[in-house]
Amino acid sequence: MSIGGNVAIDGAALWADILETARFGATPKGGIKRLTLTEEDRAVRDWFATTTAALGCTVSFDSMGNQFARLPGLDESLPPITIGSHLDTQPTGGKFDGILGVLGGVAVLRALHDSGHRPRHPIEVINWTNEEGSRFAPAMVSSGVFAGIFTEADVMAITDRTGVRFGDALDAIGYRGAEPCGQHPTAAYFELHIEQGPILEAEDKTIGIVTGVQGMRWYEIDITGRDSHAGTTPMPMRADALLTAARLVTLVNDIALEHAPDGLGTVGLMENSPNSRNVVPGSVFMTVDFRHPQDSVLDAMETAFRDRMLALTAGGPVRVELRRTWDSPAVHFDPACIDAVRQAATSFAYPAREIVSGAGHDAAYMARITPTAMIFVPCAGGLSHNEEESATPDDVTAGANVLLRAVLETDRRLAA
Ligand SMILES: [Zn+2]
Numbered sequence: 001m002s003i004g005g006n007v008a009i010d011g012a013a014l015w016a017d018i019l020e021t022a023r024f025g026a027t028p029k030g031g032i033k034r035l036t037l038t039e040e041d042r043a044v045r046d047w048f049a050t051t052t053a054a055l056g057c058t059v060s061f062d063s064m065g066n067q068f069a070r071l072p073g074l075d076e077s078l079p080p081i082t083i084g085s086h087l088d089t090q091p092t093g094g095k096f097d098g099i100l101g102v103l104g105g106v107a108v109l110r111a112l113h114d115s116g117h118r119p120r121h122p123i124e125v126i127n128w129t130n131e132e133g134s135r136f137a138p139a140m141v142s143s144g145v146f147a148g149i150f151t152e153a154d155v156m157a158i159t160d161r162t163g164v165r166f167g168d169a170l171d172a173i174g175y176r177g178a179e180p181c182g183q184h185p186t187a188a189y190f191e192l193h194i195e196q197g198p199i200l201e202a203e204d205k206t207i208g209i210v211t212g213v214q215g216m217r218w219y220e221i222d223i224t225g226r227d228s229h230a231g232t233t234p235m236p237m238r239a240d241a242l243l244t245a246a247r248l249v250t251l252v253n254d255i256a257l258e259h260a261p262d263g264l265g266t267v268g269l270m271e272n273s274p275n276s277r278n279v280v281p282g283s284v285f286m287t288v289d290f291r292h293p294q295d296s297v298l299d300a301m302e303t304a305f306r307d308r309m310l311a312l313t314a315g316g317p318v319r320v321e322l323r324r325t326w327d328s329p330a331v332h333f334d335p336a337c338i339d340a341v342r343q344a345a346t347s348f349a350y351p352a353r354e355i356v357s358g359a360g361h362d363a364a365y366m367a368r369i370t371p372t373a374m375i376f377v378p379c380a381g382g383l384s385h386n387e388e389e390s391a392t393p394d395d396v397t398a399g400a401n402v403l404l405r406a407v408l409e410t411d412r413r414l415a416a
Contacts (some may be wrong), residue, residue, distance in 0.1 A: 007115045009404055011397030014107040018396070021047060021087070021103065022095045031387020032095060036088035036130035037065070037169035044087045045175060048127055052106060055113040057125075062184065063152060064142040065129040065175035071109050073122040078415070079185035081119070081407050082370075083108060084126030084143075084362055085193060090134050094389020096194045096379060096396075102127050104192040104400040111404055119411040121187055128362045129170070135160045136169075138218060138326040143362035145181045147369045152181055188337055188410050189366040192375045192403045194391050196359050198382030206398045207345040207352035208376030212333050213364040214262070214356055215295045217302060218326035219288040221248065221309075225318040227274060227282030239317035242272050242281035247312055248320075252288050255304050263301060264291040264358075293356050295329050331364045337373035337410065344405035350398050359384075375402050 024044040025034035034040040045067060049059045052069030061067045070080060085101020105125030112123065128146075133139025136158045144150040156167035170176045195201075200208050225239035249267045256265030270286040288305070292298045306322060313320050345352040355376060357364075366372045377399035380390040 007111050007117045007404065007408070009107045009111050009397055009400040010114070011393060011400075013110060014103060014397060014400055015393045017051070017103045017106060018095055018099065021099060025089065027092065027387055029387040031389065032089045032093045033091050034087070034089045034093065035091065035135040036132060037135070037166070037173055039173070041088055042173035042175070045127065045173070048087065048102065048106070052109060052125065055106070055109045057109060060179060061175055061177035062179040062181045063177055064145050064155070064181040065170050065177065066142050066146065066181060067127040068184070069106075069109065069125045071112060071123045074118050074120045075415070076122060078121045079187040080122040080124040081410055081414075082124045082126055082186045082189045083191070083403060083407065084128055084189065084366075085191050086128045086131030086362065088130060088132050090132055090385045092385070092387050093132075094384065094386055096389050096391050097196065097384050098131055098193070100194055100377070100391070100396060100399070101192045104396075104403050107400045108404045108407060119408060120415040121411045123407060129175070130166070131362055136166045139360055140362055140365055142181065143365040146184070147365040148182060149365055149368070186366075186370040187414055188334075189363060189370050189372040190337065190341075190375070190403055190406055191361055191363040191366075191372075192377070192399045193361060194379040194384060194389070195355070195376040195382065196379060196384035199355060200353070200376060200378035201380065201382065203353065204351060205353050206350040206377065206395055207402055208355040209338060209341050209345060209352055210333065210357050210374035210376055211338055211354050212356050213328075213331040213361060214291050214293040214358055215298050215330035216289065216291040216326075216328045216360060217298055217324060219290075220323045220325050221286050221288065222321045223248075223284040223286070223318060225280070225282050228280045230278040230280055233280055238280050239282070240280050241284040241318055244313060244318045244320065245270060245272070245284040245286055248286065248309060251305065251308055251312065252290075255301050256290070258304075259292060259297055259301060262292050263297065265289070265301070291358065293330055328360055328364060331367050333363070333367055333373045334371035336413065337371045337406070340406040340409040340413070341373050341375050341402060343409060344402040347405060348398065348401055350402065373406070375399055375406070
């Protein structure tokens with residue numbers, strides 16, 4: 001007998017939800033700017049609460065502002081099977097990154113509500129606070145607190161680039177809840193997401209069975225030289241911080257290429273001071289992002305970068321200070337949950353392949369405390385963190401159907 005064979009995702013309703021929530025923070029180019037803990041974020045949270053309450057859910061939020069929409073199970077003594085992702089976006093974000101995972105969860109709730117089919121476990125959909133890490137770095141802080149990676153006090157004290165504290169921003173939108181973050185049982189966790197890469201589309205696959213997440217590390221670098229007059233300071237007497245920064249950008253790229261094809265290195269943020277056309281730059285702040293599926297290779301990349309950075313600046317007038325601000329080890333998902341995703345894809349005869357996630361996700365932290373797996377669907381051109389991010393209604397529906405069936409299969413397996 002197929003599990004929940006007569007319960008199916010309403011693809012049209014899911015697509016309508018994607019378009020409706022895209023209004024909160026809509027950009028002229030068709031994307032979304034919905035930075036975490038802003039008015040736009042509050043608006044979409046309110047929408048999530050209202051929509052899931054109408055589907056028979058009890059809706060709550062914890063001390064980090066993580067929202068939980070809970071559909072009761074036949075056995076309320078069982079911990080919930082959870083589905084989650086995030087509704088915040090990058091400054092020039094799209095309509096799918098994170099959003100599909102939450103709205104796919106809403107689609108699962110709707111399918112269960114409309115069919116009257118009740119799993120034994122309660123089913124909860126989670127909207128995690130600040131997955132993106134764009135306004136408040138690092139990323140995934142709230143699933144991180146939930147899983148015990150970060151302390152709540154540390155995260156509350158993080159400031160954005162204008163000096164606003166995370167805790168104050170959370171209070172300002174009214175989403176600091178009474179339930180202590182992490183005091184929330186889970187039986188399993190599933191996350192549906194666009195691939196954010198080109199592989200599924202290139203291979204004509206509808207479903208990515210995600211087996212884990214590559215390791216990634218973030219660094220911050222302060223480069224200190226000396227501001228001086230561009231017209232009167234001879235070249236040998238300069239302490240040009242931006243010139244050193246440029247060499248470090250090249251070094252990051254070289255190190256990634258030395259570990260091809262899996263090694264990745266990016267400098268995505270740089271602040272040049274005083275940033276004036278006739279002043280030799282005296283200081284630069286920049287970030288570095290290194291990724292690889294193996295932690296041992298990441299160790300080697302980090303060591304190479306540090307050594308060559310110091311060699312590059314040794315004896316010179318420019319000083320560099322490197323800080324590792326984030327370390328997310330490679331993650332391996334739960335075999336039984338991966339299997340539930342694989343079976344679900346097979347049951348619909350969707351073309352599928354196994355894949356390692358290149359991006360970080362809340363699932364990476366959830367995997368540390370509960371059996372976890374992810375489902376990917378293709379996105380056009382592999383484009384993400386971009387206003388033109390796009391996915392087809394058919395693929396989105398397929399992903400949500402796999403999510404639904406993987407959850408029902410897990411409910412059956414765990415209750416057996
Ligand atoms: Zn995401």
